[in-house]
Amino acid sequence: MTTHVRLSNSLIGFSLFVTVSWLIMISPLAAATVEEIALLKSNNREKLLVEGARKEGKVSFYTGLIVDQVVRPVKDAFEKEYPFLQVEFFRGNSERVAQKVLTEYQAKRYEVDVVSGSAATTMVQRAGYMQRFFSPHLAEYPPELKDAKGFWGSTNVYFMTLGYNTRSVKPSELPKTYDDLLNPRWKGQMMWSTSRGSGAPQFIGNIFTTRGQEAGKAYMQKLKQQNIAKSTASARQILDLVIAGEYPIAIQIFNHHAYISKTAGAPVDWQPLEPVTATNNTIGLAKNAPHPYAAMLFLDFVLSKKGQQVFQKSNYLPAHPDVPALQADLKPGGGRFKKANYLSPEILYDKGNDWVDYFEKEFLR
Numbered sequence: 432m433t434t435h436v437r438l439s440n441s442l443i444g445f446s447l448f449v450t451v452s453w454l455i456m457i458s459p460l461a462a463a464t465v466e467e468i469a470l471l472k473s474n475n476r477e478k479l480l481v482e483g484a485r486k487e488g489k490v491s492f493y494t495g496l497i498v499d500q501v502v503r504p505v506k507d508a509f510e511k512e513y514p515f516l517q518v519e520f521f522r523g524n525s526e527r528v529a530q531k532v533l534t535e536y537q538a539k540r541y542e543v544d545v546v547s548g549s550a551a552t553t554m555v556q557r558a559g560y561m562q563r564f565f566s567p568h569l570a571e572y573p574p575e576l577k578d579a580k581g582f583w584g585s586t587n588v589y590f591m592t593l594g595y596n597t598r599s600v601k602p603s604e605l606p607k608t609y610d611d612l613l614n615p616r617w618k619g620q621m622m623w624s625t626s627r628g629s630g631a632p633q634f635i636g637n638i639f640t641t642r643g644q645e646a647g648k649a650y651m652q653k654l655k656q657q658n659i660a661k662s663t664a665s666a667r668q669i670l671d672l673v674i675a676g677e678y679p680i681a682i683q684i685f686n687h688h689a690y691i692s693k694t695a696g697a698p699v700d701w702q703p704l705e706p707v708t709a710t711n712n713t714i715g716l717a718k719n720a721p722h723p724y725a726a727m728l729f730l731d732f733v734l735s736k737k738g739q740q741v742f743q744k745s746n747y748l749p750a751h752p753d754v755p756a757l758q759a760d761l762k763p764g765g766g767r768f769k770k771a772n773y774l775s776p777e778i779l780y781d782k783g784n785d786w787v788d789y790f791e792k793e794f795l796r
């Protein structure tokens with residue numbers, strides 16, 4: 432009798448074990464948190480993400496990228512890859528994207544899944560609203576193009592160079608180094624933008640971080656004597672003024688803008704000064720993402736070589752080191768320049784105000 436009871440209890444215990452194990456197998460992440468999904472590294476990771484994403488049906492993307500040039504192509508390519516998902520997006524500059532996220536979170540409205548922008552992810556992260564994530568594709572990126580803590584990866588890169596009017600500047604007299612900008616020939620002949628995001632303050636940041644504060648300030652005092660024209664216009668608009676012949680040289684313009692205009696027949700080209708000022712557009716996962724499975728599929732896609740090729744075809748400069756620009760020499764190692772100084776989102780966030788203050792004090796007063 433005792434043996435029978437013990438056997439029955441053992442069978443009951445075994446039955447409960449089998450039942451619980453079966454439930455876990457059929458729904459391994461049924462109650463998974465955003466963090467657990469974001470850091471998932473199992474062998475069947477993609478399968479689990481796809482299964483979860485099918486139930487979510489969409490992903491919400493807040494970005495500073497240009498809609499018609501790259502956001503829609505990325506959306507179309509991703510939805511073709513995952514036809515059961517729809518990408519909804521909001522577009523604004525980094526400050527606008529960050530402010531929208533912060534406003535929503537303060538109101539406990541969790542609507543965004545993926546945040547992207549040159550500084551947006553850092554601003555949101557500093558507020559405590561970004562989630563660390565794992566993507567197998569990030570292993571292929573160099574340290575300067577991914578966050579050491581796992582809060583962001585990079586979609587594309589930007590390189591700031593000189594832009595010049597080919598009718599006004601002879602190849603033999605073109606500045607090749609930063610010190611060449613001090614040549615009396617160029618006094619009053621150059622122009623730059625006052626924009627914090629892509630103008631003179633970033634130029635100053637590149638000089639300070641590569642030469643050091645003391646030597647950097649000494650150089651900037653010499654450059655100040657060149658009477659560089661200033662404008663609140665964007666880097667793109669500054670380049671257009673150079674194309675129109677207003678000034679021979681623009682300092683701190685996007686090299687791919689000059690390339691695009693040149694291929695369209697404009698009398699313009701670009702010249703790198705090494706180390707070239709470089710920045711990157713970042714992308715990451717919101718802390719309380721409402722569609723975390725779909726969001727991780729989206730992040731994986733954008734960071735993959737296949738997703739990066741969408742940026743390439745859109746005339747952006749892909750961040751992935753193995754995906755060249757359409758015009759290969761627009762990126763380091765492509766033939767025109769080798770050295771680039773990446774001003775990370777954290778450096779821009781922490782030091783940006785200092786560079787703006789220095790510029791305003793020394794160049795605007």
